[in-house]
Amino acid sequence: MRVFNTLTRKKEEFTPLREGRVGMYVCGITAYDVCHVGHARSAVVFDVVSRYLRSRGYDVTYVKNFTDVDDKIIERANREQTGIAEIAERFIAEHNQDMEALGVEPPTVTPRATEHIAGMIRLVETLLAKGLAYRVDGDVYFAVDKFPGYGRLSGRGLEDMLAGARVDVNEKKRNPLDFVLWKASKQGEPWWESPWGQGRPGWHLECSVMSQRYLGDSFDIHGGGEDLVFPHHDNEIAQSEAATGKPLARYWLHNGFVRVNSEKMSKSLGNFFTIREILKQYRPEVLRLFLLASHYRSPVDFSDAALAEARQGMERFYSTLKALRDQAAHGQAPPEGSATEREIVDHLAGLRGRFCEAMDDDFNTARAIGYLFDTVRLLNAALADKKAVLSRQVLTQAEQSLREIGAVLGLFGEEPDVYLRRDREAEAQKRGIDPAEVEALIAERRASREAKAWQRADEIRQGLAARGVVLKDSPAGTTWSIP
RNA sequence: GGCGGCAUAGCCAAGUGGCUAAGGCAGCGGUCUGCAAAACCGUUAUUCCCCGGUUCAAGUCCGGGUGCCGCCUCCA
Numbered sequence: 007m008r009v010f011n012t013l014t015r016k017k018e019e020f021t022p023l024r025e026g027r028v029g030m031y032v033c034g035i036t037a038y039d040v041c042h043v044g045h046a047r048s049a050v051v052f053d054v055v056s057r058y059l060r061s062r063g064y065d066v067t068y069v070k071n072f073t074d075v076d077d078k079i080i081e082r083a084n085r086e087q088t089g090i091a092e093i094a095e096r097f098i099a100e101h102n103q104d105m106e107a108l109g110v111e112p113p114t115v116t117p118r119a120t121e122h123i124a125g126m127i128r129l130v131e132t133l134l135a136k137g138l139a140y141r142v143d144g145d146v147y148f149a150v151d152k153f154p155g156y157g158r159l160s161g162r163g164l165e166d167m168l169a170g171a172r173v174d175v176n177e178k179k180r181n182p183l184d185f186v187l188w189k190a191s192k193q194g195e196p197w198w199e200s201p202w203g204q205g206r207p208g209w210h211l212e213c214s215v216m217s218q219r220y221l222g223d224s225f226d227i228h229g230g231g232e233d234l235v236f237p238h239h240d241n242e243i244a245q246s247e248a249a250t251g252k253p254l255a256r257y258w259l260h261n262g263f264v265r266v267n268s269e270k271m272s273k274s275l276g277n278f279f280t281i282r283e284i285l286k287q288y289r290p291e292v293l294r295l296f297l298l299a300s301h302y303r304s305p306v307d308f309s310d311a312a313l314a315e316a317r318q319g320m321e322r323f324y325s326t327l328k329a330l331r332d333q334a335a336h337g338q339a340p341p342e343g344s345a346t347e348r349e350i351v352d353h354l355a356g357l358r359g360r361f362c363e364a365m366d367d368d369f370n371t372a373r374a375i376g377y378l379f380d381t382v383r384l385l386n387a388a389l390a391d392k393k394a395v396l397s398r399q400v401l402t403q404a405e406q407s408l409r410e411i412g413a414v415l416g417l418f419g420e421e422p423d424v425y426l427r428r429d430r431e432a433e434a435q436k437r438g439i440d441p442a443e444v445e446a447l448i449a450e451r452r453a454s455r456e457a458k459a460w461q462r463a464d465e466i467r468q469g470l471a472a473r474g475v476v477l478k479d480s481p482a483g484t485t486w487s488i489p
Numbered sequence: 490g491g492c493g494g495c496a497u498a499g500c501c502a503a504g505u506g507g508c509u510a511a512g513g514c515a516g517c518g519g520u521c522u523g524c525a526a527a528a529c530c531g532u533u534a535u536u537c538c539c540c541g542g543u544u545c546a547a548g549u550c551c552g553g554g555u556g557c558c559g560c561c562u563c564c565a
Contacts, residue, residue: 048565162492167561231565268557272564300502315501315514373503376512390529464524478526
């Protein structure tokens with residue numbers, strides 16, 4: 007298995023510190039607002055990473071934190087005349103709902119910053135004792151020039167950064183690039199007792215403490231969005247490694263951004279779509295397929311057209327899954343294996359290998375999904391071939407293979423009938439189509455067809471088609487969909 | 490200003506120097522169908538932004554250019 011390591015900017019062979027086990031830490035959200043599609047990407051990407059590692063037999067400990075004390079939380083709490091705990095609690099609950107809806111498996115541990123204040127104070131004390139930090143008026147800062155190799159992850163040296171115009175002006179800092187470990191709380195801000203007075207932790211500190219607490223001084227994978235590379239992850243490295251003298255994480259993985267019209271989706275730009283807003287319009291797996299159809303490090307452009315395309319793809323998968331199941335239920339189960347059956351069995355036997363080959367190459371979900379579509383095409387061809395009746399055994403095996411591999415991507419988890427029904431309901435609602443009316447027209451058309459009144463039957467079909475409703479006649483009756 | 494990334498068909502997108510450049514969506518032709526839809530078959534990039542170089546061989550490596558994006562401030 008090879009993974010791209012931000013630290014070296016290369017794909018490297020993945021070797022965990024302890025055989026058979028993987029410790030993974032991913033930076034989670036600051037709980038001050040509902041999650042948008044950008045958060046969904048990070049969550050889905052690392053969900054798939056942990057699912058895949060587990061499917062390869064690793065015992066994965068996945069830690070994802072919640073930042074529940076921070077300027078923005080304080081700001082919102084003040085605005086709403088409530089406490090930061092209430093705000094954090096509320097948005098953590100909202101986050102958890104969104105993740106569950108998206109089919110994201112809960113991480114092994116989901117620690118919160120405020121549960122680890124004591125550990126943070128200890129880490130600051132260690133850094134002070136080692137002379138890597140200094141105190142000013144109740145604040146404690148990390149002295150970046152005392153840590154050789156500061157900025158290694160983002161690939162910038164101190165000189166590079168100082169040359170940049172945009173550095174924080176703060177009189178208290180010895181070096182403009184120093185960052186706060188602990189800050190004295192102002193009037194009305196939440197605070198904890200510390201050796202430096204009443205204060206609160208700096209943002210970077212919590213991840214250093216919580217990763218160490220749950221995964222040890224050194225662990226295998228540290229992940230997050232690419233915007234966290236600098237300064238957050240560089241600062242984590244500085245704090246942790248300065249304190250322990252050991253490398254923090256072996257592999258640093260960063261997912262690319264979700265864009266809107268070629269711009270980063272973000273709160274500050276205001277160009278974001280919340281997860282719940284999208285899930286009103288599309289099945290959760292549509293969003294997952296959209297996100298996983300590109301490599302996790304590439305940017306993806308979010309748009310309704312892109313989601314609509316992913317929806318078509320999911321429709322294709324579920325239609326095949328449904329066809330496999332329907333035919334297995336009604337099939338006559340011929341005993342002898344035909345040439346078509348042998349071809350399918352051979353193909354399925356190799357599918358897992360191809361899937362792993364793609365995923366082993368830095369979690370190439372896009373390629374993996376391509377292989378799944380190959381399988382679908384082969385199966386559809388066999389299903390469409392009336393001469394080649396497939397045995398129940400092969401049909402079931404095909405369905406199981408698809409589901410088993412899909413599960414690693416968090417796809418194909420629904421019953422095909424349920425998926426297709428719900429998908430249609432959402433689409434009907436979106437377009438203001440009344441299902442009862444459609445059913446009534448279908449009944450009228452059936453009567454017309456029975457009377458061979460083709461003109462009226464076609465009129466109904468075309469009328470519905472103009473509104474996006476497509477009818478499909480089969481020996482069992484007429485069904486409808488909104489492609 | 491400093492640092493970094495990306496550029497592959499109408500669109501999305503994979504592509505680890507070497508057989509015919511995955512896959513999806515959309516389109517077109519056909520099979521099937523009363524007509525359709527779905528599905529299937531066929532078709533859609535002599536070429537991978539431009540220029541130069543390395544190599545027997547480059548979408549893939551190197552240099553230059555152009556365009557887009559990100560980080561350097563909270564940010565997944």
